[in-house]
Amino acid sequence: MPADPFRQLHDTVTGLMSELPGAGDRLLAASFRRSFAAENPLPDFLHLRRVRLRWGCQLEKDGGAIRVLGMVWRWRSARERLNAEILLELATLPGDLETLTAVSASAELRLPRQIVPRPDGNLFFDLGGGEALEVLGTAASRPDHLAGLWHRGAAATILDSGEKKPWPGAALVALLRAMAEAGAPGPGRKLGALDPAEPSAWGWIHAFVAELAGLEPALAAAARGPLPRWLEPLRSRWGLARGAARLGVLVDEDGKPAGDAVKDTFLAPFEIQADATDDGLRLRVDLGLPDFLLADPVRGALLAEFEAKTDWKEVARELGRNLSATVTPTDVRNWLSRPDRIWTLRCDRRKDDDEYLLVMAGEAAGRECLVMLHADEGTLELAGEDRVRARFHVSVELIQAAPSDQVQLAWKTQLGGGKQLFCDLLHGYLRWHRLVQAAPPAAP
Amino acid sequence: MPTKPSRSDRSTAKPAALETELDALTRALRRKAGSETRRRRLGIQYQDLSRRLAARQRELEALAAAAGLRELAAPATAAGPPAGVRARGPVEAVTRDVPRAAGKGFAFAEFLGEVGRSMVTAQEALDAQSKEYQASPGGQAMPSLFRLPRLSAGMRFAIEESTGSKLNLFFYSRQSAASETYQHTLDFEMVAVPPPPGGPPAAAPGLRQLLDAAEREAALRPLREQAAATAGALGLGTAELEASWPRLLLWELAAGAAPLLLLGHARDDETRGTLQLLRRPPAAPLLEAVVAPGSAMPPALVKELAVLAAEQARFLAP
Numbered sequence: 013m014p015a016d017p018f019r020q021l022h023d024t025v026t027g028l029m030s031e032l033p034g035a036g037d038r039l040l041a042a043s044f045r046r047s048f049a050a051e052n053p054l055p056d057f058l059h060l061r062r063v064r065l066r067w068g069c070q071l072e073k074d075g076g077a078i079r080v081l082g083m084v085w086r087w088r089s090a091r092e093r094l095n096a097e098i099l100l101e102l103a104t105l106p107g108d109l110e111t112l113t114a115v116s117a118s119a120e121l122r123l124p125r126q127i128v129p130r131p132d133g134n135l136f137f138d139l140g141g142g143e144a145l146e147v148l149g150t151a152a153s154r155p156d157h158l159a160g161l162w163h164r165g166a167a168a169t170i171l172d173s174g175e176k177k178p179w180p181g182a183a184l185v186a187l188l189r190a191m192a193e194a195g196a197p198g199p200g201r202k203l204g205a206l207d208p209a210e211p212s213a214w215g216w217i218h219a220f221v222a223e224l225a226g227l228e229p230a231l232a233a234a235a236r237g238p239l240p241r242w243l244e245p246l247r248s249r250w251g252l253a254r255g256a257a258r259l260g261v262l263v264d265e266d267g268k269p270a271g272d273a274v275k276d277t278f279l280a281p282f283e284i285q286a287d288a289t290d291d292g293l294r295l296r297v298d299l300g301l302p303d304f305l306l307a308d309p310v311r312g313a314l315l316a317e318f319e320a321k322t323d324w325k326e327v328a329r330e331l332g333r334n335l336s337a338t339v340t341p342t343d344v345r346n347w348l349s350r351p352d353r354i355w356t357l358r359c360d361r362r363k364d365d366d367e368y369l370l371v372m373a374g375e376a377a378g379r380e381c382l383v384m385l386h387a388d389e390g391t392l393e394l395a396g397e398d399r400v401r402a403r404f405h406v407s408v409e410l411i412q413a414a415p416s417d418q419v420q421l422a423w424k425t426q427l428g429g430g431k432q433l434f435c436d437l438l439h440g441y442l443r444w445h446r447l448v449q450a451a452p453p454a455a456p
Numbered sequence: 457m458p459t460k461p462s463r464s465d466r467s468t469a470k471p472a473a474l475e476t477e478l479d480a481l482t483r484a485l486r487r488k489a490g491s492e493t494r495r496r497r498l499g500i501q502y503q504d505l506s507r508r509l510a511a512r513q514r515e516l517e518a519l520a521a522a523a524g525l526r527e528l529a530a531p532a533t534a535a536g537p538p539a540g541v542r543a544r545g546p547v548e549a550v551t552r553d554v555p556r557a558a559g560k561g562f563a564f565a566e567f568l569g570e571v572g573r574s575m576v577t578a579q580e581a582l583d584a585q586s587k588e589y590q591a592s593p594g595g596q597a598m599p600s601l602f603r604l605p606r607l608s609a610g611m612r613f614a615i616e617e618s619t620g621s622k623l624n625l626f627f628y629s630r631q632s633a634a635s636e637t638y639q640h641t642l643d644f645e646m647v648a649v650p651p652p653p654g655g656p657p658a659a660a661p662g663l664r665q666l667l668d669a670a671e672r673e674a675a676l677r678p679l680r681e682q683a684a685a686t687a688g689a690l691g692l693g694t695a696e697l698e699a700s701w702p703r704l705l706l707w708e709l710a711a712g713a714a715p716l717l718l719l720g721h722a723r724d725d726e727t728r729g730t731l732q733l734l735r736r737p738p739a740a741p742l743l744e745a746v747v748a749p750g751s752a753m754p755p756a757l758v759k760e761l762a763v764l765a766a767e768q769a770r771f772l773a774p
Contacts, residue, residue, distance in 0.1 A: 028564055031564045035569070038566075056650055064641075238739070
């Protein structure tokens, strides 16, 4: 972690916000002239009450660390730059409150509601509808040594480790469906004090919170010009009302911010909210699921490129052959209009391009079916601040097109997307879970 | 026993909203209007007042939207409210793109000062309308005053790196750097609050006028050293300024390490006057117009300043 990953934010905030008290004084002075107007019926004064700064930024890899940038945006590969947003709300303070410099002890961590805490530390997914998936293994295990237990009501299917036994494709679909469902985070749990020396992403979050805690002293020290004596009571003292951030940290398999040399990384999305209270900054951290499943706008851009580059005749022919029925290209293509039943995954994140998988569930000839498509050498370009365009530099390949209950994921397919991918996915979630386990524990 | 303030009790100075005042006026008019004829007559007056208030609000939109352009931007070329202005509700909320001012550095305080001055100008227009209304039959039946209680606004800006590692803030225009720079937004809210106890200078006659020669010399020396700029700020020619030094009125607004003075001047023909805040170096600017030369100043005040200036000049004459 660099000494100050938020240097640019810090420079802007100190440059901009240090003018805030003086700006409030200027408003009072601007009202001054009405005091001289003849028979002024309402000699009131303008008072600057609240200011909110939304800082759009990107996280950029800087050697072995990450820094926050808010100037020029670019879209390179997803690995290099990540979009983020920081919000600061400043308001006038009543009375002679003490300057806020500390973080309240009542910090809270919330996890996605799909993650069920377990005393044994195992990773347990609530897939909804009475289904659950338990992952047997640890982040230190090799992906091919992972096993799972897929619960469906009272029934349980053992997902054996190793290359020999395939896994049911329906289990993958159930996991993807659950992971893609957005929803309120699960119940919070107490978070201990953040340690700046902590090498994981938690130390990095500490740097952001420390930046917030330094705001009020900076505002209190800001230079202010003179004001007429009788306006002194209207002078405002400024303080932090709220700070928030939507950040993503690329972490390695140990849950530490990933250096350049690390090939296997994933994004851990953090939403941080810090509210000023009498006890200090009350912190709440929502840790989201890793970015294996893609969300808009990247997802929309990839779907458009998949739609354009896929040979839908081949997909329909393969599905028809496995169903022993007639399926038209339009039948399958229409599945794209059901966003709740299609999932895009980033299988690999490389320096210049990424590898993607599209999983589609739909109905054909009266049966539930599954189609999996693979795209390699995919790049993303920015067509505007919030508009992304995807390009696949090789053709889209068909992996599976069959009734769901027939799909068995063999360890390795010619193109990927088999049991190996499923295990890699679960292994990724285990590494993410390790980050959760590294969260500073609350004092007993 | 006074209770200790809490962080949750943030400043709540929130004057009654304009729409609330209008609603109250409507209810009062209905109560007071006895006969149908009287009700109809008051209704017409009320509609007229509403139209005039709406016109004032439109002026405020344009004024607030134009704020910040004078010092920060290229000259406006189009008449009327600039593109990008939108209004929400009865009290204005303005979001606009402000043309870029490269190399100006952070100018947030100046920007807000301009917005504030525009709001004061709009309030002054409302003061005049209030006065007109009070003189009308409707106003005599139900005396009311109107004011702008709140202004919310937002600006979009970007950051660029200038020489060295210094960061500059600049404002967006849709045509310029939007394709390559990150966009940040800053929203702010201003409210009108009552004057503090003790009141403004009109209600504080104890204001000390600087008449001691040494004190005056210390205060005026920085202005003498920048005579051309001073003449410009006061709306005088250089020769005219030279003759006016003894006529410059100075009142002490704040003493101590960062003193602040009020400087007043009126031409002896009583045609116009100015009031300026005067700071001591290194504070900048030295002069800041409270009432700029050429701006409308109540004739009674111009006359008062001219009379005081003449008396002072006589007093200071050797």
